Amino acid sequence: MASCGVPELPDVEGFRRTLAAHAVGKRITGVTTLDAGVLRGVSARRLRETLRHQRFGEPRRRGKWLIVPVHGRPATMVLHFGMTGSLEWSELDERNRHDRVIFAFDDGELRYRDMRKLHGLCLLADDAELHRLLADTGPDALDVPKEQFRVLLRRRRGIKQLLTDQAVLAGLGNLLADEILWRARLAPQVRAADLDGTAADRLHREMREVLRAAVKAGRVPPRTTWLTGRRDEPSGACPRCGTVLEHGRVGGRGTVWCPRCQAG
Secondary structure, eight states, X not given: OOOSSSOOHHHHHHHHHHHHHHTBTSBOOEEXXXXXXXXXXXXXXXXXXXXXTOEEOOOEEETTEEEEEEETTTEEEEEEOTTTEEEEEESSOOOOTTEEEEEEETTEEEEEEESSOSSOEEEESSHHHHHHHXXXXXXXXXXXXXXXXXXXXXXXXXXHHHHTOTTTSBSOOHHHHHHHHHHTTOOTTSBGGGOOHHHHHHHHHHHHHHHHXXXXXXXXXXXXXXXXXXXXXXXXXXXXXXXBOEEEEETTXXXXXXXXXXXX
16 A cells, blocks of 8 residues: 555555565565665575575564565565555556566565665575664564663653654654654654653553554555644644644654644
8 A cells, every 4th residue: 555655664564464465475486676776785686596486484574674584595585665665466467667676476476666766675694684784773663662662762862853763763754753743742842851751651652552553554644633634734734723733844854743732
């Protein structure tokens, strides 16, 4: 399902489910690289020779990363979707011009699609390589426990910057961070370290609720009851109180908030 913005954790979870539903356990009959510009540290030939006739194991998510083990080989395929990537299943329909790598099966194709090619696909030889790749990635935003989340908030940084820093917390981008802060009634400019225990727990609770709803939808849903559904309107009003939304930059990122609901 297409997203209304840059792929974030819910989108990647949707891609994980697509792979799990259509490709896990099936024999890979072929691998075709249509654009090697998305390959990272692996050649098209090595990718094809490693994966052909093998089977994908159960994939897992770590924020914006999708991690896919390969049965029968000491290898793991890792995908990052950057700003425009996706993973699509097709029963041999016409290909999209942005399809970059095709994994063929007897009953269809799994297609890695990406317009801008800012990130891509890599093939790791073992768990040590996977550990090194993810060493600078924080815990998954949907899985992080409340106690660990409190520890992360002790950093003396703006809360919007902290939530979107993948080295601190993995999976949140602009849309989710703004939505979560709006629901928690916190200004995006407030310092994370200034939040008391009540505010920190409220932020964690709202983050989990937003992520669960977004994962269910397979995207960050542009509902009119969500900030996401109003943020792009020229004179968008807060879904909660009707106040005209503020637009600005916080930590170098385009940010939307309600000056009334998020005044504190």
